[in-house]
Amino acid sequence: MIVKIEPLAGFCFGVVSAINLVEKELKDNDKLYCLGDIVHNNMEVERLSKLGLEVIDIERMKALKNTKVMIRAHGEPPSTYKLAEENNIEIIDATCPIVLKLQQNVRKGYLRMKEIGGQVVIYGKKGHAEVVGLVGQTNNEAIVISSKDDLDLINFDKPIHLFSQTTMSKEEYKAICNEIELRHKLHNQNNNQAHDVIITNSICGKVSSRSKELIDFSDTVDVVLFVSGKSSSNGMYLYNLCKAHKEATYLISNKEDIKKEWFEGCESVGISGATSTPRWLMEEIMDACISIN
Ligand code: SF4
Known part of the structure; x- marks a missing residue:
């Protein structure tokens, strides 16, 4: 059975630069607060939390003072910046451009x-x-x-x-x-x-161009494993699009979700994911498929 990862699948540049910023901060500090999950993917959130990233909500931020808080690629309303100023919080701003x-x-x-x-x-x-x-x-x-x-x-x-x-x-x-x-x-x-x-057409080009790439990729394999968190808007959009085009498309969030019966009579499996799905996770899933085989 051939197993391959869609060449263009993986983090978009907005998510890549947010994660780079987290890793850079956590090189010199033990802890960094982040307002909300940095990315809609539990596996990546877990990896970063082991490095010292702590997810907080706005209520928790109200109680913090004299520290650093990261704003993720999704951005925040002006009231968050005002709160940071009042509480002497330094914002590490990863809002996607x-x-x-x-x-x-x-x-x-x-x-x-x-x-x-x-x-x-x-x-x-x-x-x-x-x-x-x-x-x-x-x-x-x-x-x-x-x-x-x-x-x-x-x-x-x-x-x-x-x-x-942007991700509708x-x-x-x-x-x-x-x-x-x-x-x-x-x-x-x-x-x-x-x-x-x-x-105003404000849908991100990275998301809209992915649909054609994904459909073309799905045509080259028998089964598609689409890796995404259920809370990812673009993940659900791309998964539903692919499922409508190719019935043998399965939504998974990690290798434990894979079911052997999906591969009966199948000669090729394609792995793809949302703009919030890390490449390392897709590689882990590829290895799991190869070992099932
Ligand atoms: S708008 Fe969203 S999907 Fe597009 S590059 Fe930025 S973070 Fe990624």
């Missing part, structure tokens, strides 16, 4: 919408760290929508500026955008008014 740029654009969009009585709408997972950071740019006024079921939260009498969390599905974002434009058009036909709908 793409997320940082999006935060700035959401802020600009918010100020423009405020001037013309409009609203900022963010398509993303409610409560997801990146979304919390984006909503924070709008004084917590942005409307968060996770599916078409949430569209009634939008006031179609007002201008709309729509953004997406581009196909679903397109469908949401089309629906909003359609409802806006119908609404304004009835009301004889014209308002702006501005759509």
